[in-house]
Amino acid sequence: MAGCCPRSPRLFLHFLYPSLFAPNGISRPSLAAAISSTRCTRRSSTEASTPKDESAPISSHLNPAPDDYSMSYFADKAKLTIHAGAGGHGCISFLREAFMEDGPANGGDGGHGGNVYIQAVHGETSLYKLARRKIVRAGKGKSGQGSSRGGQRGEDVVIAVPVGTVVRELSRNDPEAENRFLSRRDRRRKKAQTLAIEEGPDGEPVEDADRDKWLLYPGMSSSDKRRMALPPLPNRDRLLQQPKEPVHLDLSRPTPRPILLAVGGLGGLGNPHFVSKGTPKPMFATKGEDAVSMEIELELKLLADVGLVGLPNAGKSTLLRSISNSRTRIGNWAFTTLQPNIGTVVLDDNKGRPMLTSYHRVSDAHPSQNYPFNVSPQQPELERRTRFTIADIPGLIEGAHLDKGLGIAFLRHVERAGVLAFVLDLGAGNAVKALKALWHEVGLYAQMREDEERERQRQAAIDWSAAAGTDAEDATFWPSNMAGDHGAPVANAGGLHIAGKPWFVVATKGDLPGTQENFNELREYLDAINRRKEPHPSGVEGAWTKDCTAIPVSAIKGQGVDRVVHWAVGLLDG
Ligand SMILES: Nc1nc2c(ncn2[C@@H]2O[C@H](COP(=O)(O)OP(=O)(O)OP(=O)(O)O)[C@@H](O)[C@H]2O)c(=O)[nH]1
Numbered sequence: 001m002a003g004c005c006p007r008s009p010r011l012f013l014h015f016l017y018p019s020l021f022a023p024n025g026i027s028r029p030s031l032a033a034a035i036s037s038t039r040c041t042r043r044s045s046t047e048a049s050t051p052k053d054e055s056a057p058i059s060s061h062l063n064p065a066p067d068d069y070s071m072s073y074f075a076d077k078a079k080l081t082i083h084a085g086a087g088g089h090g091c092i093s094f095l096r097e098a099f100m101e102d103g104p105a106n107g108g109d110g111g112h113g114g115n116v117y118i119q120a121v122h123g124e125t126s127l128y129k130l131a132r133r134k135i136v137r138a139g140k141g142k143s144g145q146g147s148s149r150g151g152q153r154g155e156d157v158v159i160a161v162p163v164g165t166v167v168r169e170l171s172r173n174d175p176e177a178e179n180r181f182l183s184r185r186d187r188r189r190k191k192a193q194t195l196a197i198e199e200g201p202d203g204e205p206v207e208d209a210d211r212d213k214w215l216l217y218p219g220m221s222s223s224d225k226r227r228m229a230l231p232p233l234p235n236r237d238r239l240l241q242q243p244k245e246p247v248h249l250d251l252s253r254p255t256p257r258p259i260l261l262a263v264g265g266l267g268g269l270g271n272p273h274f275v276s277k278g279t280p281k282p283m284f285a286t287k288g289e290d291a292v293s294m295e296i297e298l299e300l301k302l303l304a305d306v307g308l309v310g311l312p313n314a315g316k317s318t319l320l321r322s323i324s325n326s327r328t329r330i331g332n333w334a335f336t337t338l339q340p341n342i343g344t345v346v347l348d349d350n351k352g353r354p355m356l357t358s359y360h361r362v363s364d365a366h367p368s369q370n371y372p373f374n375v376s377p378q379q380p381e382l383e384r385r386t387r388f389t390i391a392d393i394p395g396l397i398e399g400a401h402l403d404k405g406l407g408i409a410f411l412r413h414v415e416r417a418g419v420l421a422f423v424l425d426l427g428a429g430n431a432v433k434a435l436k437a438l439w440h441e442v443g444l445y446a447q448m449r450e451d452e453e454r455e456r457q458r459q460a461a462i463d464w465s466a467a468a469g470t471d472a473e474d475a476t477f478w479p480s481n482m483a484g485d486h487g488a489p490v491a492n493a494g495g496l497h498i499a500g501k502p503w504f505v506v507a508t509k510g511d512l513p514g515t516q517e518n519f520n521e522l523r524e525y526l527d528a529i530n531r532r533k534e535p536h537p538s539g540v541e542g543a544w545t546k547d548c549t550a551i552p553v554s555a556i557k558g559q560g561v562d563r564v565v566h567w568a569v570g571l572l573d574g
C-alpha cells in the first residue's frame with residue numbers, strides 16, 4: 001500500500017501548483033482530501049475491480065470490529081505502605097529585645113503530624129492508581145519557632161477507594177504505642193541492651209532511655225549536654241485514638257466520612273512548657289513523636305446486581321452489550337475479556353418511560369443505623385428501580401481452581417452479586433455438562449473463600465497488640481458493620497454462600513443451526529432440579545433451586561434479551 005501512495009510528490013505540490021494552496025477560499029483540509037483522493041485512485045480502482053465479499057459480517061454494536069471497544073485501566077488488588085506524618089519538634093527560644101538581654105522562654109510547639117484516612121466513594125472504579133502508587137504519606141508537622149510561633153500541622157491524606165473495597169492490615173509499626181506500654185525503667189533497660197551501655201552503681205543503666213526524645217540547646221557544650229538533668233517526659237494522649245490492631249474493613253457502602261487508619265505523631269513541646277522554679281530558663285524542648293506506619297492490602301470486589309458466569313467465548317460480553325450501555329470487547333476467541341466490565345441496564349423504553357415496575361429497598365443502600373455518623377435516611381423504604389448493574393468477568397474453564405486459564409480469582413467480582421446468570425453457548429457442546437463444570441468451579445471458589453475467612457478469623461482472635469488486655473476502644477471511628485474484626489464478621493457480609501444465590505441460565509447463540517436439541521436437554525435438566533429430582537449443580541445442600549430456568553437468546557441479533565432483563569429484575573426483587 002505504501003508503494004502505491006509515495007509521500008515525496010506531495011512535498012513538491014506547493015512549488016508546482018502554488019495557486020492551489022493560495023488562500024482563495026479553498027480550505028486546506030478539502031484540498032488535502034482532494035489530493036489524497038487523487039493519490040489513492042489507483043488503490044480504489046484495484047479495490048473496485050475485486051468483487052466484494054458478501055458473506056463478510058457487517059459490523060454493528062452487537063457484532064463490532066475487533067478494535068471497537070473501550071477499556072480502562074483496572075486493578076482489583078493493591079498493597080500500600082502508609083505513613084502518618086511525624087510531629088514537628090518543639091523550639092528552644094528566649095525573648096530577645098532591646099534593653100532586655102535575658103528574656104523569658106518563648107519557643108513554639110511543633111505541629112502535629114497528618115493522619116491517614118480511607119474513604120469509599122462512588123466514582124472510583126479501580127485500585128489501579130493506588131496499586132501503582134504503593135506508598136502513601138501524610139504530611140509531617142513543622143517545627144515550632146521563636147516568638148511562641150507553633151509549627152504548622154502536617155497535611156492529612158484521604159485514600160479514596162471504590163465502594164466494595166476490603167481493607168486488611170498486614171503489619172504495623174507504632175513506636176509510640178510500644179513506648180507507652182513499657183515502663184520507663186523497662187524502656188531504659190531495652191535501650192541499654194540495644195546500645196550495650198554499662199550499668200551504673202545502682203544497677204540502673206547510665207543512659208536515660210528518654211534522652212533522645214529531648215532537643216537540647218545547640219549552643220551548649222557536649223559535656224554540659226551530658227550533665228544536664230532533664231525532667232520526666234510529659235504524658236500526653238494522642239488527639240485521636242489509633243485503631244486497634246489488625247484493621248479489617250469491608251467498605252461495601254460509600255462512607256459518609258473518612259475512616260481513620262493511621263494517626264500522626266504529636267508535635268513536640270516548646271521550652272516554655274518546662275519553666276519551673278528550679279529551671280527558669282529551660283534549655284530543652286521535646287521532639288515530635290514518631291508516627292504510625294502500616295502495610296495494608298486492598299481488595300476490590302465489584303458490586304454489581306447481576307454477575308455473568310460462563311466459559312470463554314460463550315457470548316457473555318455480547319450479551320452485556322445487547323442489554324446495557326457497555327462497550328466491552330468482543331472477539332471470536334477465548335479470553336477476549338481480561339478484566340471485569342460493569343454495564344448498567346436502564347429500565348426504560350428509550351422514551352423515558354419505565355419498561356417494567358420494580359422496587360428495591362433503600363435501607364440496604366443506606367443502612368444508617370449502623371453508622372455512628374448520624375446519617376438518617378430521608379428516602380422511603382422502597383424505591384422504584386430505574387436501572388441495575390451487570391458484571392461481565394473473564395471466562396472460567398474446567399480446572400480454573402488449579403489456576404488454569406485466568407484462574408477463579410475473578411469470581412470475587414460476582415461473589416456479592418444478587419443474582420448469578422450462567423451464560424452457556426448452545427453451539428459449543430453439551431450445555432448441561434458446561435453448567436455443571438461452571439458450578440463446580442464456583443463451588444470450589446466459595447469453599448476456598450470460606451477457608452480463607454476462617455483462617456483470618458482464627459488469626460484475628462489472637463491479640464498480638466502491645467496494648468492487649470487494655471480496654472482502649474476505638475468506637476468513635478469504627479462503624480460496627482465495617483470493622484471485620486471489630487464488629488460483625490466480614491464473612492457474612494461478603495456473602496460467601498454463593499450456592500444460595502438466585503441464579504438462571506442464559507442459553508446464547510440460539511440462532512446457530514442444530515442447537516434446539518441441546519437447549520431441550522438443558523431445559524429438562526433444570527426442570528428436574530426444580531422438581532428436586534436432580535441435586536443443585538454445585539452439590540451444596542440447601543442451595544437455591546427455585547424456578548431454575550434457561551432463556552434462549554441470540555445476543556448477536558438482540559433476540560430474546562429482553563426476557564433476560566425481566567427475569568433478572570424479577571429475581572432481584574425477590
Ligand atoms: N451466532 C452467534 N454468535 C454469537 C452470539 N453471541 C456471541 N457470539 C459470538 O461469539 C463470540 C464470542 O463472543 P464474546 O461475547 O466475546 O464471548 P465471551 O463469553 O465474552 O468471551 P470471553 O471474553 O473470551 O470469555 C463472538 O465472535 C461473538 O460475535 C450469538 O448469540 N450468536
Ligand SMILES: [Mg+2]
Pocket residue numbers: 316317318329330336337392
Ligand atoms: Mg468477554
